[in-house]
Amino acid sequence: MTIPRTSKFIILSSLYFTQGIPNGFFRHTVPVVFRESGLSLEDIALFLPALYLPWVLKFLWSIVVERFHSKKQGKYRSWIIPLQILTAGTMVALANWQFGTSLSIFVLGVALINIFSSVQDVSTDGYAVKILSYQERGWGNAIQVGSYWLGFVVGGGFILMLMNSLGWNFLLIAMALITLLATIPLLLTRPAKRAQKEEVSQSLNQSIGLLNFLRQPTVFKILILVAAFRMLEGFIRSLVPTMFKDWGMELNEIGFTLGIVAPGAALCGALVAGILVTRLGRLHSLLLLGSMQILSAGGYMFLSSTELVDSSLIFPVVVVDHMISGMTTVALFSLMMDWSRKEHGGTDYTCMDCVGVFAMMFGTGISYLIAHYGGYTMSFGCAIPLTLLSLFIVRTLFAQIQKENHWKSSHSNN
Template structure:
């Protein structure tokens, strides 16, 4: 397969994941707030994202049975069919079908993600992983932005049914590159273990030296950022933004910002290496959260508060994209090719659990202490998580596979050690 096709395929697969995820994490909270739901109940919808936290349980089956095309094609079609079914249901008076669809979409997307990540680990070499993860984060964020921006705008002007028809059509477009997928033959390995044995396959991967500390570190790295981002939509709604304004800001403006951040993050990981990219990205995303904290303090209908909120949203997508690409590149480095789907899923599931807890925590803190306290806490946690990860990896924490890439720089000298 050519590099262009490989990157295009991965982009389409990650856009397909981001589309429904963007709607359910960005547009749905705004709609729930408009319908009178409390911030605690909005935060509690993160429980419906449980498949992302548990996908490591079935990841060994995806790794060992069938080709990745055989997994990807039916999953992509099922997602499009689910969106089309929602368009046919009456959901204008109750969100129960939307919540049920949220759980199902998450199950489909989480399983698709196992196959996609395994494919990416095997198709991308160490030098290409920064670029590949830039494509991953850029595609995923583009899907999220379309889901949370364009689809929210369609809902604002036309209602539920046209919005879900548009989602189904967009998901069908992402199927086209999968039809051409011809996977490289897998290396000869022992016959796949029996299904019962595979049920615990993730446990042996979890017990590898350095994995548990690495899981804790990457979770801490993402916790503060996830906490701050969880209630941006409701914060904008409560600050006086209309649905059309939110769609424009989180759609048009954020889309360019997110793609720029993903591209810059991929370049940093390639040019300066993993360590500098993680440090720069982590501290930069903390700055974007600080802008939200200032906007929350300035809220109340002032023009300055509006302008600062818009600037914070743009900064979040640019700077947060850099941090996410750097982290995902490091996670891909930690995955062994023979168990790529399982290894990466364990890491991604831990991040998903941290994000879910952060989202729930954000709802509670904002309900009790207001938006300024919630955003302020996210700033402190984001900075602490970044410093903790970099210092720990400097001291040799994490899987042994990271030693070769942590301080190496593909196109420049090794970065300096973080001052202690």
């Protein structure tokens, strides 16, 4: 059964929306809970990376998803639906946890949600690669990024701002209900029926999906390209919450700025990029939008060098930066989808995404070291030449990748 284009976009927007909720929740709300529970900043710095470990290990989940699934329900569909239910159930269980009680229960609940969400992420990415045509991927990735940021607003902005008025229990149950409701569009869509020959061919290839991807021509150049681009995300934006905190901003102000204003700007950027990527082509979009990250670094460098900073200065910089972030993410994700094979989309896309996550972590560490020894202004200043270096790497490697006949058919419009 062929899925109509509108139905594809509705399904993907619902699933990516539910991905954004736990990510926003963990990035902004979980540290607050840790702090309210008496943990020091040093302890929080140890706990948070451990809780995000499931996302770093997504390449392992991708192998499991590709290998074990229900043929009747479909490879990715048979994983997504149960995982959504498990995530919602864990949120309901976590709603019964109370501040001041055992923190280990809270950590366990957060860890389980992260595991379920990361496997759902792998399955949804593979599902998107499978159902979207080349012409639909620009808008598809705009929907991916935009819906994710809408979910991020709910989990990272509204939850933090409404916790005191509505209560922890109510908000966690609300998150669970939203997760279940977002599963309905996929439930209403029947899995496509595939020919027996296709099923046999897929089953023979699933066990070597990851190795097959790594054996493709110039694949390591692709991974370097992805890493060079994603490193800037961690290098530039990871410092912002810490910088705001050092300025003495209240948590609700940080939550509003980074949990409401920033995702809204990223959503707008993603929608704009959906048009630009289709019209300009993958490479031109990547270079044009990537070069705009110089504006992001320059804006934060200006803020960090200003003695008196208020919201009239902060908001414009945050809005411009996150619009750029939304646009660059769409441009890169479109290429990553192009470089993913239809029948191993979960494995291929996730392998590239994990390399990007490692690069972001590396960029984050380097930026914090520079900020520690030289200050925020120096760190953001270093981001400008790094952006230029990243663009040079992207342009050079993309040209080399395109020389391989293996990839040309996927990028005829570049």
